[in-house]
Amino acid sequence: MINKVVSYFVPEIPDAPEDEKKGRIVFSLIFIVTLIAIFLWFVTHFFLSEFDNGISYPLIILPCIGLLFLYKYTRSLEWVATGLVTLCFVMLIPVTHNSGGIFSDDLLWMIIAPFLAFLIGGKRIGLISSVFYLGVIGYFYYLEKNAVVTYFEQSNISNADFYFSSIFFLVTSLLLILWIYETEKSRYSKKINENRKLLEQQKEKLEEEVAKRTQSLKVSNESLQRSNKDLEQFAYIASHDLQEPLRMVGNFVQLLESEYQEELDEDAKTYINFAVDGVNRMSNLIDDLLNYSRAGRKNLPLEECNVAAVLDKKKEDLNLVLKQKKGQIIYNKMPTILCYENYLSIIFNNLITNGLKYNQSEIPTIEIGYKDEGEYHVFSVKDNGIGINMEYKNQIFEIFKRLHRKEEYSGTGIGLAIVQKLVYYHKGEVWLDSEEGKGTTFFFSVFKGLK
Amino acid sequence: MGLPVEILLVEDNEGDILLTKKAFKRGKIMNQLHVARDGEQALEFLFKRGKHVDAPTPDLILLDLNMPKLSGQEVLKRIKEDEDLKSIPVIILTTSTADEDILKSYQLQASSYIRKPVDFKQFGEVIQKLQDYWFTIVKFPNKEELD
Known part of the structure; x- marks a missing residue:
């Protein structure tokens, strides 16, 4: 109750x-x-x-x-x-x-x-x-x-x-x-x-959690590094070991040609030429694959580099090509920036040689410009070449991507892929502006806070 | 040029051996090409061991880098460590274009580094130039004095 x-x-x-x-x-x-x-x-x-x-x-x-x-x-x-x-x-x-x-x-x-x-x-x-x-x-x-x-x-x-x-x-x-x-x-x-x-x-739990995360980050970082290294190793071995049999094919086909000259008719010689050409191109592709995989691999020192000096040197290197094509490279004031000098030089090299190569103007002209854009240095490489259909503005940076037949312009299509890789290495971006028949301007940026 | 030039080719690839032989045959210089199929054989030949007791000391060594057992770089190291052998010019003849391979070879005192071309015509030219350079332009140390 x-x-x-x-x-x-x-x-x-x-x-x-x-x-x-x-x-x-x-x-x-x-x-x-x-x-x-x-x-x-x-x-x-x-x-x-x-x-x-x-x-x-x-x-x-x-x-x-x-x-x-x-x-x-x-x-x-x-x-x-x-x-x-x-x-x-x-x-x-x-x-x-x-x-x-x-x-x-x-x-x-x-x-x-x-x-x-x-x-x-x-x-x-x-x-x-x-x-x-x-x-x-x-x-x-x-x-x-x-x-x-x-x-x-x-x-x-x-x-x-x-x-x-x-x-x-x-x-x-x-x-x-x-x-x-x-x-x-x-x-x-x-x-x-x-x-x-x-x-x-x-607190302990939190610390444990942080340690766990750090560990898993470390593990994934390590595995990333390992897979990167594996990939490079793979590219090296592939290019090395692929070259060997290729050389055999090329050399012996030619040996065949030179030792059995009398017995071979014109057709046979044409076939042999195709075979040798194919072998040569494949060999170049393999070389470029290796070059691409190696671009940005070395731990170069980050240094203050005088861009004008880099371009002066480039101009000197390209002297022969410039004379042959009656071309010119123009640039005004260039800054001194913090970057990987060798890589910057390769970026300029590939963009300039592209500009000269895909160019049918009487005086192929490359103009290089610079603009300070806050956190980034932005460089431009302008040519008066054949131009690029903007439809392909992204594709052209893909490895081995070419917009022309090999009879028109030679090359494997590695240049811009390497440029992109090296620009990424500088924590920047690469893009372009082009009008077919008038010319192309490539832009790339370099992050100022590299360390 | 009375005596033929003694050349040791260290190479495991049969095709390359044949090609090198062809190229040397086409050259103007009388030569005797000896072949070692791997690093160990090369060392036996150079140090006149085993069946190579009567082997001549070569005037020039053509060395491939990628070989089974002893690698080319290892062979090069042994040659350059030996008092009698170290004056023999060693030319690296290989497929590799890797910077580190080239650098390592020169560090081990290779005389030059040549990449095997894909094109046989080029290969013939390379061998030709090699012969011109080493047997007509360059003066060798006197073998008798070395012994």
């Missing part, structure tokens, strides 16, 4: 918070107190009518029922606990006053109130109650001292008893406060420790 009544005020929720569970216990207690109060009221009223002190006890029932409803509507354990404790005090004060003041045993009973307050309402109400309790002791002491006829004089309590009980109350109260303080402190520090432990655990 108790449970039923309690459930009416505090419905039982299986995974209710701690406060709700405490609430149920408090209510059970209050309910039992109420029942006892009713029982006492009956007993004192009907059977022990000479026991006049007991009359006030049953009055407890009214505030108790009030508290039950208070909890049902506020759901605040603190409020109800405060109310309960206050009730205990209020009930006990007149009783204590009548039964001996500072010498009353009831004062000892009153100490239950702060305990109860602490257990139910928490440390704040517990401490307030304790202070209040001390105040009550002080009040009774004051009454005893200033009374016209003291309880001490009325009774046969000895001096020793008086001091003993006073000191006992004081010490007990102080101990109580200390006890509350210590438990709270240890609970508090325990909580801090738990938090710290939790924090450390999380």
Whole structure:
């Protein structure tokens, strides 16, 4: 039945918070107190009518029922606990006053109130109650001292008893406060420790996670490096080992031609020429494949390089071609930039030679320009050549991609692929602008923050 | 030019051996081409060991880099470490164009580094130039004095 009544005020929720569970216990207690109060009221009223002190006890029932409803509507354990404790005090004060003041045993009973307050309402109400309790002791002491006829004089309590009980109350109260303080402190520090432990655990977890990530990054980086190296190794071996049989084919077909000249007719010689041509082209392709795989492989030093000096040198190298084609290379002021000088030189070389090669102007002209574009150096290589259909602006950077038949323009189609690879090495981009029949301008950028 | 020039060709590829022989035959200079099929044979020949006890000391060595067992570079190293052999010019004749192969060969004191051409006509020219250079232009150390 108790449970039923309690459930009416505090419905039982299986995974209710701690406060709700405490609430149920408090209510059970209050309910039992109420029942006892009713029982006492009956007993004192009907059977022990000479026991006049007991009359006030049953009055407890009214505030108790009030508290039950208070909890049902506020759901605040603190409020109800405060109310309960206050009730205990209020009930006990007149009783204590009548039964001996500072010498009353009831004062000892009153100490239950702060305990109860602490257990139910928490440390704040517990401490307030304790202070209040001390105040009550002080009040009774004051009454005893200033009374016209003291309880001490009325009774046969000895001096020793008086001091003993006073000191006992004081010490007990102080101990109580200390006890509350210590438990709270240890609970508090325990909580801090738990938090710290939790924090450390999380930190460890985090560090573990970071270490794991770093490790996996390292592993994938290593495997990337390895696969890169494997690829280069593959290109090297392939080009080396592929050349050997190719050489055999080429050489022996030619040997055949030279040693059996008389027996071979014109057709046979044409076939042989095709075979030799094919072998030569394949050999060039293999060489270029190796060149491409090696472009940007060496760990060149990053250095300040004078672009004008690089171009001067290039001009010198291309002297013969320029003379043959009556071409010219024009450039004005060039900056000094941080880059991989050898690679920059190859980029310029491939773009300039392309510009001269795919060019049918009377005076093939290559103009090189420079523009500072914030984080990047941007160079342009402009020619007055045959131009490129912009439809192919991306394809031309693919390895071995050619836009012309080999009879028109020779070459394997590796030049721009290498340019792109080396520009990427400079953390830049390469693009172009072209009009067929008028010329092409290649642009490439070099990141300024290379390191 | 009374005596034929002694040449040691260290080469594992039969085709290349044939081609080199052809090319030398077409040349103007009388020569005796000895062939070692791998690095170990080459060393036996050079140090006159085993069945090569009577082998002549070559005037010129043509060395391939990629060979089974002892590599060409290893053979080159051994030759250059030997007091008697180190004055013999060694020409690397190979398919490789890798920078590191070339650099390593010169570091090991190869006399020159020649890439085998795909084209037989070119190959013939290369061998021709080789002969012109080493046997008509360059003066060799006197073998008798070395021994």
